Every structure is written in C-alpha cells, then in structure tokens.
Amino acid sequence: MADQVTMEVVGRVAELANLELTEEESVAMVRDLNSILGYIEQLNELDTSKVEPLSQVTELMQVGEKRLREDSVVASLDRATVMSQAPETDGVFFKVPKVIER
Amino acid sequence: MKYTEKPKTLKQLRAEIETGTTKATDLASSYFERIERINPELNVYLQLAKDRAFAQAERVDGLAAKGGPLPVLAGIPVGIKDVLVVRGIPSTAGSKILKGYRPPYDATAVEKLEAAGAVVLGKLNCDEFAMGSSNENSAYGPVRNPVDPERVPGGSSGGSAAAVAANMAVATLGTDTGGSIRQPASFCGVVGVLPTWGRVSRYGLIAFASSLDRIGPIAGNVRDAATMLGVIAGFDAKDATSVDAPVDDYAAECERPVEGMCIGVPAEYFGEGLDPEVRSAIEDGIAKLKAAGCTIKPVSLPSTKYAVPTYYLVATAEASANLARFDGVRYGYRSPSSENLAGMYRHSRDEGFGAEVKRRIMLGTYALSAGYYDAYYLKAQQVRRLLAEEFQRAFAEVDAIVTPTAPTAAFKLGEKTGDPLAMYLADIYTVTASLAGICGMTVPCGSTKTGLPVGMQVLANHLREGTAFRVAAAVEAV
Numbered sequence: 001m002a003d004q005v006t007m008e009v010v011g012r013v014a015e016l017a018n019l020e021l022t023e024e025e026s027v028a029m030v031r032d033l034n035s036i037l038g039y040i041e042q043l044n045e046l047d048t049s050k051v052e053p054l055s056q057v058t059e060l061m062q063v064g065e066k067r068l069r070e071d072s073v074v075a076s077l078d079r080a081t082v083m084s085q086a087p088e089t090d091g092v093f094f095k096v097p098k099v100i101e102r
Numbered sequence: 103m104k105y106t107e108k109p110k111t112l113k114q115l116r117a118e119i120e121t122g123t124t125k126a127t128d129l130a131s132s133y134f135e136r137i138e139r140i141n142p143e144l145n146v147y148l149q150l151a152k153d154r155a156f157a158q159a160e161r162v163d164g165l166a167a168k169g170g171p172l173p174v175l176a177g178i179p180v181g182i183k184d185v186l187v188v189r190g191i192p193s194t195a196g197s198k199i200l201k202g203y204r205p206p207y208d209a210t211a212v213e214k215l216e217a218a219g220a221v222v223l224g225k226l227n228c229d230e231f232a233m234g235s236s237n238e239n240s241a242y243g244p245v246r247n248p249v250d251p252e253r254v255p256g257g258s259s260g261g262s263a264a265a266v267a268a269n270m271a272v273a274t275l276g277t278d279t280g281g282s283i284r285q286p287a288s289f290c291g292v293v294g295v296l297p298t299w300g301r302v303s304r305y306g307l308i309a310f311a312s313s314l315d316r317i318g319p320i321a322g323n324v325r326d327a328a329t330m331l332g333v334i335a336g337f338d339a340k341d342a343t344s345v346d347a348p349v350d351d352y353a354a355e356c357e358r359p360v361e362g363m364c365i366g367v368p369a370e371y372f373g374e375g376l377d378p379e380v381r382s383a384i385e386d387g388i389a390k391l392k393a394a395g396c397t398i399k400p401v402s403l404p405s406t407k408y409a410v411p412t413y414y415l416v417a418t419a420e421a422s423a424n425l426a427r428f429d430g431v432r433y434g435y436r437s438p439s440s441e442n443l444a445g446m447y448r449h450s451r452d453e454g455f456g457a458e459v460k461r462r463i464m465l466g467t468y469a470l471s472a473g474y475y476d477a478y479y480l481k482a483q484q485v486r487r488l489l490a491e492e493f494q495r496a497f498a499e500v501d502a503i504v505t506p507t508a509p510t511a512a513f514k515l516g517e518k519t520g521d522p523l524a525m526y527l528a529d530i531y532t533v534t535a536s537l538a539g540i541c542g543m544t545v546p547c548g549s550t551k552t553g554l555p556v557g558m559q560v561l562a563n564h565l566r567e568g569t570a571f572r573v574a575a576a577v578e579a580v
Contacts (some may be wrong), residue, residue, distance in 0.1 A: 010464070017422060017467040018429070019460060020448040032461055032522050033468065039523055040411040043481050046488065053483030056313040056343070057299050057539025060490055061564040063347050069339045081206040087436035094431050099443045 003034040105140055105248035106291070107269035112178060112326045115272065119166055119177040126159035126166070126177030130221050133179045137223065137270050144246045146261045146270055148184050150224040151191045155179075158221045165219075175333060176219035181271035183262045184225040185232050186317065187306045188212050195308045196230040196240040196258075199428050199435045199454030209306020210341070211275055211317045211334040218333045223271055226261030230456045231425065232282055232310045234258045235528040238519055239458045246515070247290060249555060253512040256286030256528075262320045263290040273321040273330050277307060279314045280413050281508075281532025284544040287320050288507035288557025291546050293327045293574070294320045298564050299539040300345035302331075303338030311420035312343075314413075314536050324545060324575045328352035331567060347565055355568035356575040361395030365573065366500035370406035371531055377510045383548030383556040384506045387577050391504070394576050401496040401503060405488045406534055410526055412489065413533035415469050415482035422466030428454065461522060490538040497540075497563040502573045504560055505531050507544040511554035531559060541567045545574040 010029045014021050021029060054060075079092070088095040110118075118124035134152060141147050162177040182188060185195045187205035194200040208216075216222060229239040237245040237260025245260040247253040248268035255264040259276030263286035266274055276283040278296045287294025295318040302317045309315060319330035332353060337346040367388060372381060392398050430436035430450030437453050440446030455463070469478035496503060509530055518525045535542050540563055547558035558577055562570040 005468070009468075013464055013468050013471065016471060017463050018426070018444075018447045018451055019455075019463065020452045021460070025457075025460070028457075029461065029464055033465060035523055036414065036465060036526075037468075040415060040478070043408055043411050043485055046405070046408060046485060048481060048484035048488070051484040051487050053480055054487035054490055055483055057490060057564070058343065058345070060494065060539065061298070061300075061345065061347075063345055063565070069342075077206050082432075085203060085206065085433040087430060087434075096431055097440050097443050097446050101442065 004037065005030055005033040105144060105251065105268045109266065109269045109272040109322045111323060112175070112272065112329055115178060116172070116176060119162065120170060120172055122166060126162040126221060127156060129177055130155050130159045130179055130223070133223055133270065140268060140270070143251065144248060144264055144268060145227055145243050146245055146264045146268065147181065147224045148194060148227050148242055148261070149192050151188065151222055154191065155221045155223050158216060162219055162221070173217070173219035174329060175215060178220050178272050179223050180215055180220045181223050181226045181262065181265045181274040182212055183228050183259050183274065183276050185228060185277055185308045186212055186275060187308065188222060188225065191225060193225060193308070194242070195232070196228045196242060197454065197456065197459070198241040199450070201435060203434055207306065210303040210338045212306065214334050215275070226265055226274060228261055229258035230459050231308065231421070232258040232277055232279055233421070233458050233462055235281070235285060235525050236513070236518065237261065237286070238515065239456060241456055244515060247512050249291060249553070250512065253514055253554070254289065256289035256512060258282040259320065260286050263287045263292055263294060266290070266292045266320050266322055273319055273326055275317055275334070276320050278316050278318055278536065279310050280417060280536045281529040283318045283320060284532050284542070284557070284559060285508050285528065288544045288555065289512035291555030292320055292322055293324050293543060293545050294318065295327050295331055295543040296535060296541055297331060297335060297567060298345065298541040300343050301541065301565065301567065302334050303341040303344045305338055305340035309424040311417040312424065313420060314417055324571060324578045325353060325356050327543065328356050328571045345565070350568040352568055352571050355571045358572050359395070360391065360572055360576040363502065363573065364397045364399055364500045365391055366399055366401035366496055366503040368401050368403045368406070368503060368505060370403050371505035375509050375527070375530070376506060379550040380506050380510060380556050384558055387547040387558045388504060391573070391576060399500055401500055403492045403496060403534070405485065405492055408485050409489055409534045409537060410530055412482045412485045413529070413537055414465065414526055415478050416486060416537065418462040418466030419469050419479050420466070422463045422470065425459070425463055458522070486537045489534055493538045493540055502560055502562045502569050504558055504573070507531060507557035507559040511550050511556060535561050540564055541570055543570050543574050545577045547577055
C-alpha cells in the first residue's frame with residue numbers, strides 16, 4: 001500500500017489530538033507514521049471477520065461476577081489541596097484564557 | 103568503576119532489623135549515601151524523599167525497640183517508578199509536562215508498601231509516560247545500565263531495574279504495559295514481575311494504556327519479588343478493574359519443587375531475530391528445568407508475529423485518550439504563550455510532550471479517527487482475542503511457558519533512537535502476555551560472552567502467579 005499519511009493528514013490528526021506540530025515535527029511524523037502503519041498492514045493477513053473484539057481481559061478470567069461498590073457519598077480530596085497544583089486558580093475555580101473572542 | 107552490587111535479601115535485612123543489629127534509619131542513610139555517590143553517573147533517581155523515608159524508618163526503629171511485631175517489609179528501602187504518585191513528592195512520569203507536580207494523594211501500591219513498613223527512598227527515572235524500551239525517552243535524560251554504563255537499562259522501568267542492579271534500593275515498583283518491567287529487569291540482570299492484569303490496583307498510576315497497564319515489583323531475587331507482590335496485590339475499591347480474587351502465598355510457592363510440572367516452549371519465540379547467545383543461555387535454562395524433573399513440551403502460539411502491530415494500535419489508541427487530560431488546566435505545565443483556550447491547550451501539549459509521546463498520541467488518534475477505526479483499532483482488538491485464545495489453549499496443556507524475555511541483551515545508548523520501529527521490536531516477546539492479560543516474570547538466566555545478563559521469561563495463566571514464581575525459583579536455583 002502506498003504511503004497513506006500526508007502532511008495534510010498529519011495536520012488534521014494533530015488538530016484532533018490538540019497538538020501543534022512544527023513543520024520539522026510534521027515531516028518526521030509523516031515518515032514515522034507511514035513506516036509504522038506499513039508494518040501494521042500485516043494484520044490484514046488474518047481473517048478476523050468472525051472474531052469478536054477483545055477490549056480487555058477480565059471476561060477471560062474465572063473470577064465470577066464483578067462486585068460493584070456501594071453507591072454512597074464518601075470524602076474525597078479537599079479543594080485547597082487540589083487547587084494547590086493548578087497553574088492558575090482563584091481558589092474556587094480553575095482559571096483559563098478567554099474562550100470566546102468578541 | 104563497578105556499579106553493580108547485589109542487595110541483601112529481604113529475609114536477612116528483616117532479621118537484622120528485628121534483632122536490632124541494623125537500624126532502619128542507618129540503613130536508609132547508607133542507601134542515600136550510595137545513591138548520592140553514584141546517581142550522577144547512572145541517573146536512576148529523579149527525586150529523593152528523605153523526610154518521608156526517615157520518618158518511616160524512625161517508626162520502624164521505634165517498633166523494633168519495643169520488641170515488635172514488625173510488618174513484613176519493616177525498614178526495607180524501596181524506590182518507586184515516577185509514573186506512580188506519592189503524596190507531596192514531585193511525580194513527573196518522566197515528562198516535562200508534569201515538572202514540579204506534587205500529587206495530593208498516594209497510589210494504592212505505594213500506600214500498601216508503606217503500611218507493610220517499607221521505606222520509600224524516592225522516585226525512579228523512566229521513559230516519558232512509560233513509553234519506550236530503553237529509558238532514552240525520559241525528559242530528564244537516560245538511565246545508564248549499571249552492568250555497562252554505555253548501554254541502556256531497558257525501558258520503560260529503566261530506573262526501577264537499574265536501582266536494584268546497583269543496590270540503590272532493595273526492591274522497586276515498576277510498571278509494565280508492553281514489557282516495561284520484564285525487558286529492563288532482563289537487561290539489568292534482576293527479577294521483574296508482570297502480575298495478572300487487575301491483580302494490583304492501578305489507583306495512583308499515571309495512565310498510559312488502561313487495558314494493558316500493570317504495576318509490579320522488581321527485586322534482586324525471586325523470593326523477594328514474591329514477598330513484594332504479596333504486599334501490593336489484592337482488590338481495591340478505588341480501581342474498578344482490580345480483580346476480586348484471593349491472593350496466594352507467593353513466597354511459599356517459591357519453595358515448592360517443580361518436579362512433575364509441564365513447561366511449554368513456543369517455537370515462535372526462538373526464530374529469526376533472536377541473538378544466538380541469548381538463545382543458548384535460554385536453552386541451558388530449559389535443560390536445567392528438565393533436569394529438575396519438568397516435562398518440556400512444544401506449544402504453538404502461531405499469531406505471535408502479529409502481537410507487536412496489535413499492541414502498538416491498542417496501546418496508542420488508549421494513550422491518545424488517557425493523555426488528553428494533560429491540557430494545562432488543572433495541573434502540570436501551562437504554556438505562557440496562550441492567546442485563547444484552544445491555543446493554550448495546543449501550546450502546553452506541544453511544549454510539554456516529547457517526540458515519542460507525540461508520535462504515539464498521533465498514531466492512536468489516527469487509528470481511532472473516522473474512517474480508520476474499523477481497519478485499525480477494531481482489527482487490533484480482534485487479533486487481540488486470537489492471541490489471548492492461543493494462550494488459553496496452550497495453558498490447557500502446560501503449567502507454564504518459558505521464552506527469552508528479549509531478543510538481545512542490553513543494546514548501546516543511541517543504537518535505536520533514530521528508528522521507532524526498530525525500538526518497538528525490542529518488545530517482541532513481551533507484548534503477547536500484555537495483550538492476553540496473563541502473568542509472568544523475568545528471571546536471570548545466564549549471560550552473553552561479554553557478561554551482559556540474559557533473562558528468561560516465565561509465563562503462567564491468569565492469576566497463576568504462584569506457578570510462575572515456582573518455575574522462576576527453580577531457574578534461579580540452577
């Protein structure tokens with residue numbers, strides 16, 4: 001299969017991923033993603049049309065029904081502790097740059 | 103200069119602390135001295151936690167002075183991979199984006215170690231967000247292998263493996279998503295355990311790929327690793343995916359003979375790409391298991407060659423979702439050049455993440471994006487089931503499976519950094535167990551002619567850690 005990842009594709013995916021890549025980074029990304037996806041192509045050798053996807057492995061273990069925890073209110077981290085790690089805060093809310101331009 | 107040094111065993115240290123021959127505070131001091139002497143050269147620790155360590159050591163000494171009883175890890179100096187949070191101690195996950203972050207809570211595994219008396223010395227270097235196989239992706243510089251400082255310690259838990267190999271901790275916690283405990287432990291000549299997925303709570307682990315991530319111990323010998331796992335394993339209401347099943351007495355399993363056990367050897371792990379010296383060391387190990395009374399049986403795992411591509415789709419897809427949380431809003435780095443909210447997200451992430459992390463976020467986002475989801479992500483999940491089912495069929499016939507842990511011994515710094523795909527292939531023997539969710543470990547098994555350690559991977563079915571420990575103890579004994 002021909003290289004499927006172009007500069008345009010990298011630009012669109014970077015936007016989805018909230019990344020802003022430099023020109024240099026984008027060029028390297030085109031090269032690396034095509035190389036990795038070329039290697040991944042070999043999965044098409046396998047016929048998986050009748051295989052159910054497996055998203056995680058708990059179903060394969062003999063551990064019985066999942067026990068759900070009681071739905072009750074318990075104490076969690078206090079606001080001051082959490083806010084102490086925020087880049088910008090007024091002590092109650094996280095502060096961020098302007099969302100809507102006027 | 104020689105950096106490698108075997109730590110005393112847990113049993114011996116605990117006996118010394120119990121009888122008062124060694125004080126926990128003196129032991130912690132001597133470890134900090136050693137770390138301060140050699141860390142500038144090996145770059146194993148990113149952060150020391152002296153106040154916390156001495157407070158804990160003093161508690162242990164107080165208990166010992168009163169005649170005990172002492173908990174199982176009383177006074178034992180341990181180190182923690184930097185992707186696990188420790189309250190108040192800077193935790194960066196090896197990334198610039200979390201520089202200076204002081205977590206407001208403790209990971210469950212860390213809390214359990216401390217409740218058992220362990221003394222946390224500090225945080226260990228690793229590949230950024232545990233993404234890497236050489237520890238060269240850390241934003242804080244690579245770790246050097248104590249066996250040969252020109253070589254990588256493996257990754258991503260490079261600091262955790264090197265710390266034990268250089269006696270900068272008696273045991274450590276690492277994490278393993280595609281081989282990140284087993285491969286570095288193998289490269290550094292120590293024991294590294296991959297518990298069953300869900301066996302150890304992931305609460306407080308900075309997530310990479312949630313359906314694959316596991317926390318496990320690295321130690322200087324099999325019995326110490328068993329004791330460590332016994333402490334951190336078990337159900338935790340704070341991790342909805344933690345498994346609610348009894349925890350076996352792993353240390354006792356190490357003492358059971360292996361005579362009569364059936365050991366599977368998959369040909370797929372001995373093919374092209376396997377270094378001849380590694381092969382020969384593993385074959386010697388298998389011969390020794392046979393001499394100890396095991397039946398050696400060929401098993402077939404035909405989808406093995408599809409494991410690396412499958413892994414790199416599943417892991418990167420999950421990573422792209424997990425790493426969306428790093429946006430400069432609630433914690434971590436915020437770019438000063440942000441004219442509006444969207445720009446702030448993008449600049450913070452672009453300046454905060456390293457090249458490999460961006461590469462994986464991009465690959466994962468691509469694999470999940472409209473039009474590609476079925477061809478990549480769904481396909482990978484289907485192949486994942488095939489791989490998992492092959493292991494289930496194999497474990498119907500054998501108790502455990504043994505393979506090389508990695509295709510080569512430790513490679514040189516810089517050798518693979520230019521080629522991401524070549525680096526991914528360093529995980530070729532470890533990603534299978536990661537996808538299948540089964541447990542296993544690496545145990546030292548000989549060395550190359552130039553003295554580089556070789557590790558044997560011992561795999562067992564879900565929740566059969568005891569079986570893996572039993573086999574590994576037999577490999578270690580010979």
